[in-house]
Amino acid sequence: MLAAVMSATLVGLDALPVSVEVDVGPGLPxxxxxxxxxxxxxxxxxxxxAAIRNxxxxxxPRRTVVNLAxxxxxxxxxxxxxxxxxxxxxxxxxxxxxxxxxxxxxxxxALDGSLRQIxxxxxxxxxxRALGAxxxxxxxxxxxxxxxxxxxxxxxxxxxxAVIDHLTGARRVTPxxxxxxPPLPAQTSSLxxxxxxxxPAARRALEIAAAGGLNVLLVGPPGVGxxxxxxxxxxxxxxxxxxxxxxxxxxxxxxxxxxxGSGLIWQRPFRTPHHTASASAMIGGGGGPRPGEITLAHxxxxxxxxxxxxxxxxxxxxxxPLEDGMVVVARVHGAVRFPARFMLVAAMNPCACGYRGDxxxxxxxxxxxxxxxxxxxxxPLLDRIDLHLEVPRPPTDAxxxxxxxxSSLRVRDRVIAARERAAHRAARxxxxxxxxxxxxxxxxxxxxxxxxxxxxxxxxxxxARATERVLCVARAIADLDGSDHIRxxxxxxxxxxxxxDRSAGRPP
Amino acid sequence: xxxxxxxSPRATPPSEAExxxxxxxSLLPGVGPRxxxxxxxxxxxxxxxxxxxxxxxxxxxxxxxxxxxxRSLNPAAVVETARAQGMAVLVPGDAAFPALLRLLPDxxxxxxxxxxxxxxxxxxxxxxxxxTPYGRAAAAxxxxxxxxxxxxxxxxxARGIDAAAHRAALxxxxxxVAVLGNGADVVYPxxxxxxxxxxxxxxxxxxxFSPGTxxxxxxxxxxxxxxxxxxxxxxxxxxxxxxxxxxxxEYALDQGREVFAVxxxxxxxxxxxxxxxxxxxxxxxxxxxxILEELNLSSPGTVGPDQDAAQDAAPGASGEASGQQxxxxxxxxxxxxxxxxxxxxxxxxxxxAAAISxxxxxxxxxxxxxxxxxRTPGAPPARR
Numbered sequence: 001m002l003a004a005v006m007s008a009t010l011v012g013l014d015a016l017p018v019s020v021e022v023d024v025g026p027g028l029p030x031x032x033x034x035x036x037x038x039x040x041x042x043x044x045x046x047x048x049x050a051a052i053r054n055x056x057x058x059x060x061p062r063r064t065v066v067n068l069a070x071x072x073x074x075x076x077x078x079x080x081x082x083x084x085x086x087x088x089x090x091x092x093x094x095x096x097x098x099x100x101x102x103x104x105x106x107x108x109x110a111l112d113g114s115l116r117q118i119x120x121x122x123x124x125x126x127x128x129r130a131l132g133a134x135x136x137x138x139x140x141x142x143x144x145x146x147x148x149x150x151x152x153x154x155x156x157x158x159x160x161x162a163v164i165d166h167l168t169g170a171r172r173v174t175p176x177x178x179x180x181x182p183p184l185p186a187q188t189s190s191l192x193x194x195x196x197x198x199x200p201a202a203r204r205a206l207e208i209a210a211a212g213g214l215n216v217l218l219v220g221p222p223g224v225g226x227x228x229x230x231x232x233x234x235x236x237x238x239x240x241x242x243x244x245x246x247x248x249x250x251x252x253x254x255x256x257x258x259x260x261g262s263g264l265i266w267q268r269p270f271r272t273p274h275h276t277a278s279a280s281a282m283i284g285g286g287g288g289p290r291p292g293e294i295t296l297a298h299x300x301x302x303x304x305x306x307x308x309x310x311x312x313x314x315x316x317x318x319x320x321p322l323e324d325g326m327v328v329v330a331r332v333h334g335a336v337r338f339p340a341r342f343m344l345v346a347a348m349n350p351c352a353c354g355y356r357g358d359x360x361x362x363x364x365x366x367x368x369x370x371x372x373x374x375x376x377x378x379x380p381l382l383d384r385i386d387l388h389l390e391v392p393r394p395p396t397d398a399x400x401x402x403x404x405x406x407s408s409l410r411v412r413d414r415v416i417a418a419r420e421r422a423a424h425r426a427a428r429x430x431x432x433x434x435x436x437x438x439x440x441x442x443x444x445x446x447x448x449x450x451x452x453x454x455x456x457x458x459x460x461x462x463x464a465r466a467t468e469r470v471l472c473v474a475r476a477i478a479d480l481d482g483s484d485h486i487r488x489x490x491x492x493x494x495x496x497x498x499x500x501d502r503s504a505g506r507p508p
Numbered sequence: 509x510x511x512x513x514x515x516s517p518r519a520t521p522p523s524e525a526e527x528x529x530x531x532x533x534s535l536l537p538g539v540g541p542r543x544x545x546x547x548x549x550x551x552x553x554x555x556x557x558x559x560x561x562x563x564x565x566x567x568x569x570x571x572x573x574x575x576x577x578x579r580s581l582n583p584a585a586v587v588e589t590a591r592a593q594g595m596a597v598l599v600p601g602d603a604a605f606p607a608l609l610r611l612l613p614d615x616x617x618x619x620x621x622x623x624x625x626x627x628x629x630x631x632x633x634x635x636x637x638x639x640t641p642y643g644r645a646a647a648a649x650x651x652x653x654x655x656x657x658x659x660x661x662x663x664x665x666a667r668g669i670d671a672a673a674h675r676a677a678l679x680x681x682x683x684x685v686a687v688l689g690n691g692a693d694v695v696y697p698x699x700x701x702x703x704x705x706x707x708x709x710x711x712x713x714x715x716x717f718s719p720g721t722x723x724x725x726x727x728x729x730x731x732x733x734x735x736x737x738x739x740x741x742x743x744x745x746x747x748x749x750x751x752x753x754x755x756x757x758e759y760a761l762d763q764g765r766e767v768f769a770v771x772x773x774x775x776x777x778x779x780x781x782x783x784x785x786x787x788x789x790x791x792x793x794x795x796x797x798x799i800l801e802e803l804n805l806s807s808p809g810t811v812g813p814d815q816d817a818a819q820d821a822a823p824g825a826s827g828e829a830s831g832q833q834x835x836x837x838x839x840x841x842x843x844x845x846x847x848x849x850x851x852x853x854x855x856x857x858x859x860x861a862a863a864i865s866x867x868x869x870x871x872x873x874x875x876x877x878x879x880x881x882x883r884t885p886g887a888p889p890a891r892r
Contacts, residue, residue, distance in 0.1 A: 201846040201879065204857035350877060357878020390879035392845045447672075448679020451652035455869045477858070488679050492862035496846070 003090030003097055006104045007083035008127045009068075009075040010120045012329075012336030013254050013291070015127035019069045020080060022087030027063035033084070035068030038076040047078070047109045048085045055113035055160045057094050064088060073334075076288065078108035079118040082137065085109060085160055099167040102134035107142075113160040115139035119256035122249055125149040135175070137163055141260035143176040145253060148246060148264055150178045193232050193408040198394040200405075202229055205389045205497055207411050210236045211418035212476025215322065215344040215384060217307070219500070220391030221358045226347040229391070230303045233345060234268045235408035237301075238416045244299045247339065251298055255291050269300030271342075275309040283317045284338050289329045294321050297342035307346040308376035315381055318344070322384045344385065348377070358393055374500070383465040386472050387497040418479035425484055448488035449474065456495050470494045522601040524584070527618075529554035530599040532583035534617040535718060538570050541614040554599070554617070558583075590719050593693050596621045609737050612763060616716045616734060620692045623712035626683055629805055630660040632735045632760075634753045635669030635745035636778050643669055643746035643778055646770050648676035650743060653796030655682025656870055659805060660711065662687065662739045664731055665704070667697055669745045678706050681832070681866060687734045688715040689727035696723040714738070732756040740803050741766035743793055747781030754781055757790075766802055768793045831855055831863040836883070839873060843882035 003022045008015040031045045052059045066084055068075045083105045089095040106124050108116040121142040126149055128136050135153045138146045143156030153175035157163045165171040196203055202218070206229060209216045216233075218226040240248065245264045252258045252265055273282060273293040284292035294302060304310060321327040325341035352373045355361040365373070382388070425444075457467050471486070473494035478486045522530075533544045533554060547557045547564045557564055561578050565571050590597050598605045598619040606625055609615050633651050635643060651661045651673040661677035663670040665686040677684035686707050688696070692715050695701050707713060715721075716730060732755045736742050742760040744767070747753035757767050769790040772779030786792060793799055831853075838844065838852045849860045864881055867873040874884050 198851075199847055200850040200857040201861070204861070357876065357880065390877070392847065392879045394847065446679060447648050447676055448652065451649065451656075451676060451679060452866070452869065454649070455653065455656060456865065459869050459871070488681070489859075489862045492865035493858050495865035495868075496861035 001091045001093060003087040003100075005083040005087045005090070005100055006102075006131065006133065007080055007106050008104065008124045009073075009080065010077065010123065010254060010288075011073065011334075012289070013123060013250055013338060015120065015123040016070075016073055017127050017131055018075060018080065018083075020083040020087050021067040021069060022084065022091045023065045023067075024060070024062050024088070024091040025065075029061035029063065031064045031066075033066040033068070035066075035071045036074045037068060037080075038074060040078050041068070041075050041080055044078065044081045044084050044109075047081050047111060048088060050111040051081070051109040051113040051160050052085055052088060054111060055164075057089060057164075058092065059088070060092055062092075064091070077118060077120075078116075079106045079120070079124070081109040082107040082115065082160070082163065086163070089164070095164060095167065103137055103167070104128040104131065104133040104135075105137040105163070107137070107139040107157075109160060115157055115159060115163075117141035117260050119258075120250075120254040121146045122148055122246070122253045125152065125154065126250075128152050137166070144261055144263040145249070145258060147176045147178045148249065191232050191235050191408075193236060193406065193411055194404040196225065196229060196232065196405050197403070199225065199229075199391065201496075202389060202391050203405055203411075205387050206233055207236065207415060208473060208476050208480065208497070209233070209343065209345075209387055210411075210415045211480050212386070212422075212472065213343055213419075214386035214472060214476060216346070217382070217385045217388045217500070218345070218347045218391050219350050219388065220347075221356075221361070221393055222349060222354045224391045224393045226391055227303075227305060230301070230305075230345045230347060231270070232408065233301050233343070234270050236412045236415050237268055237343075238412065238419060240266055240268060240299060248299050251291055251295055251339070255296060257296070269297050269342075270303065271297040271300065272303045272305065275304070275306050275311075277310070277314060279311070279314050279317050282314050283321070283327055284329050284336075289331055289336050291338045292327075294318065294327060294340040294342060295338040298339045300342055302342045302344050304344070304346045307348040308373060312376075312378075316378065319380055319384060322381075346385065349373075350390070357390070360393060382500055383469070386469050388500045389497055414480055417482075418476065421479045421482065421484070422475075444484055445471070445486045446488060449486045449491040452488045452491045452495075456491075460495065462495075462498065466498055470498060473497055521603065522599050523555070524587075525555045526553060526601065527597055527599050528583040528587055529558035530617045531586050531597065531718070532558050532578070532581050534716065535581055535583070535586070536574050536577055538568065539565075539574060541616055543568075544617045545614060586718050590620055590692075593719055594622055595692050595719065606738055608739070609734070612737055615737075618716065618718075620715050620717070620719065621712050622692045623708040623710075625685065625712045625714065626660055628658055628660045628683065629803070630662045630685065630739045631799060631803070632662040632739035632742045632756070633669070633673035633745060634663055634732075634735060634742060634756050636747045636751055636753065636781075637666050637668040637670075638748075638778070639668035639672065639746050640772075640776055640778055642773065642776075643770075644672040646772075647672040647745045648679075650745075650770070650793065650796050650799070651676035651684075652680040654799065655680030655684070656866070657796060657800055657805065658682065658870075659800070660685055662735055664689075664728075664735055665696075665700060665707075665713075667699075671700060671703060673745075674703060674707060678710055682710075684711040685738060686711070686713050687731050687738065688713060688717070688723075689731040690723040691715065691717050691719045691721040693719045694722060728752060729755050733759045736760035736763055736765050739765060740805075741768055741799060743768040743770065743799060744782050744785055744790070745770045746772060746776075746778035748777050749780040749784070751781040754784075757785060766791065768799055768802070770794075831859045832867055835860055835863040835881075836867060836872060839881060839883050843876060843880045845879050846881065847879070849881065 005020045007018045007020050009018050049059050090097050108118050110116055117139050122145050125136055125146040129149050129152050133152055136146055137155050140156040140158045143154050146154045155173045156176045166173045220226055245266050249265045271293050282293050284295055321340040326339045329336045350356040351365045351370045353364045356363040474486045474490040477490040477493055548554050551557045565574050568574055587597050600610055600615050631654055633647055647669045654661055655677040661673055661684045663673045674684045690696050692713050695704050736756050736759040744753045760767050767790045769782035769785040770793050834853045838849055850857050873881055875881050
């Protein structure tokens with residue numbers, strides 16, 4: 001007898017609908033899975049066999065063939081255990097095909113027949129909605145996540161037996177309610193910009209970066225607070241929108257980093273990969289392929305401390321995602337696209353010993369050493385970083401006794417206003433809002449601003465790409481200033497945030 | 509009293525009667541600046557000329573007409589009207605009367621000024637009203653850089669090149685002076701009303717014409733004489749063969765001013781005037797430095813940060829310029845970090861950063877590793 005059960009498998013961040021067909025017929029007893037299953041799917045045979053027996057159903061010794069359609073795409077992960085088990089039960093007459101019709105089933109089986117959490121249920125639920133499924137059968141720990149997709153009823157089921165009891169009507173389960181908490185109010189972390197004292201220039205630069213969604217490089221001696229500044233950047237960014245939250249949750253779900261029973265992630269990601277990270281850990285890859293750190297930082301902040309210590313191929317791999325806001329990981333069975341629209345915050349010392357330009361310590365580097373240290377970060381990568389800021393050592397007394405700075409909440413209000421202005425302008429067809437993804441057109445730049453820019457390019461020796469970055473920064477400054485036009489004062493301020501371009505032109 | 513140089517500045521400001529007399533003389537039909545100067549030199553003061561006008565007017569062609577208006581004029585009332593509208597009434601004896609004009613053989617007997625004439629060196633940027641985009645860009649670029657270098661940009665408030673030059677000078681954080689062919693209370697052309705306000709704030713409107721005088725074609729040559737007279741040099745950006753800019757050039761040559769011309773496209777009508785001047789030996793201008801070098805204004809310190817703007821900064825005037833001055837002053841004791849400067853000046857970080865950039869572009873300060881800012885060796889010492 002033939003059976004068919006609807007399910008799905010992950011391809012990148014999305015789910016591909018899979019029809020699980022099972023045929024049980026005469027012949028030598030065997031259990032075969034065809035249709036490009038990966039190793040985990042092959043092993044489903046053993047789990048399904050044991051789970052069926054331990055749930056007190058029969059696993060008849062006959063010739064069993066499972067086909068996963070479409071046959072030309074690779075299926076992965078243990079999530080197909082449940083639909084395969086259901087297919088076997090239908091094909092052996094222990095469950096009616098009619099009972100399963102319209103349901104999308106997914107979940108990993110334990111040998112005792114209980115259902116285990118699997119990664120990537122949120123995209124599967126979206127696929128179920130697209131297919132018009134009448135319900136989703138998912139492991140209990142995945143239910144809240146699946147219920148983010150509100151249009152399809154989600155049934156949280158602990159065991160294979162509970163699934164069948166629900167389908168046969170022996171014991172119906174009520175759908176999991178879509179418990180979507182509202183976006184958390186302002187203060188969710190103990191971090192606050194108020195604790196940054198006596199560093200007005202750095203505070204201002206962070207505010208500009210947040211307003212424009214710009215990439216920042218902090219350069220300064222050890223211990224001046226570069227990491228402290230970076231960690232506070234998420235506190236002045238606007239809250240995630242629902243659409244953004246779903247995207248972020250999907251990424252963490254697929255990466256298997258979603259805690260059991262959790263729903264939407266409402267907090268902006270803040271990722272701090274170590275400088276020994278490999279290219280595939282950073283960019284994404286592996287057999288899956290799995291999202292890397294840049295995708296985990298989507299809609300959030302990627303913080304790279306000790307930038308020059310990162311491997312060269314890792315840094316170069318950042319260039320294209322920084323430009324495009326996404327990364328394409330190519331594999332034999334097709335390419336996968338991961339979103340990667342993050343703010344890059346990098347920190348580095350001004351030289352190998354760390355004390356160049358420090359008022360209180362002497363730098364022991366030779367000019368050659370300084371050059372070599374700075375050269376580890378390639379020019380093309382620097383060109384994609386909008387703000388370079390030198391962070392000098394703040395005076396100790398100001399750190400201890402100075403008044404606290406403005407709170408993150410107040411700064412964030414200005415950031416939100418600036419972003420709204422930029423979005424409004426983009427909606428009217430004006431120049432695209434700032435960001436690493438390009439600033440186009442000079443329609444809103446004053447003659448005066450262009451004049452300052454030109455004089456600066458000539459006298460401070462700025463290159464063409466640096467000049468474009470200055471305009472990006474000036475765009476964000478103008479938005480903070482409540483101006484659609486970029487004026488000379490905005491450009492003049494922006495010029496101060498290109499420390500590394502200009503160190504080339506100044507005397508050693 | 510020294511009869512030979514009645515127009516040199518005096519220790520005491522000119523009396524009200526003297527001012528009124530100059531105003532009266534300037535309003536007589538058919539009596540020009542050169543005649544007035546000759547009469548005043550002979551009599552020793554304008555008020556003496558005014559009292560005994562019938563005697564002085566003996567050789568004038570339309571003597572009767574002159575005397576008729578002499579009898580009917582009330583110069584004191586004109587002065588009062590002008591002042592009521594916020595104008596300063598300057599006569600050659602006044603210390604505020606521009607020194608360059610005082611040296612002319614035919615100085616204007618009266619200047620009505622709205623705003624403030626500074627003491628900084630001035631350069632005129634003039635050209636066609638029917639300017640091409642190239643011409644406007646060229647005028648703006650030069651005027652901007654001149655303003656950035658502390659030079660006052662003089663022009664005629666006309667459409668096209670003039671307006672572009674005024675605007676760019678203001679954008680450059682500098683000062684600009686507009687010389688008018690009408691009363692200082694008349695806005696012509698009318699679309700420049702906002703520009704006029706900005707110029708009064710950060711420079712001056714200057715005219716020889718009494719309040720209420722409408723613009724007339726015949727007034728513009730006299731305006732052009734003042735444009736060149738107020739300036740060390742005249743830059744012609746665009747103009748047709750018969751352009752008014754050429755009249756300004758003629759005055760400039762008479763007055764001993766440098767003439768500069770900006771080359772244009774060979775396909776453009778607007779290139780005829782500047783190219784004609786180049787053919788006759790005018791200096792080619794590609795960058796503001798070409799002008800500054802020729803006029804000996806290029807060494808750092810010749811023009812400090814905001815010589816005039818510092819005074820403007822008093823109450824309510826341009827924050828941009830005063831920010832630069834305050835940052836520059838704060839660097840007197842040696843290099844400082846941006847954070848220090850924010851604390852010392854009390855200005856927001858944004859404003860300090862912008863001021864540093866502009867000072868850097870002007871070559872007055874330099875930044876060092878570690879976010880330190882210092883004055884460059886060539887920068888002038890602190891002012892005030």
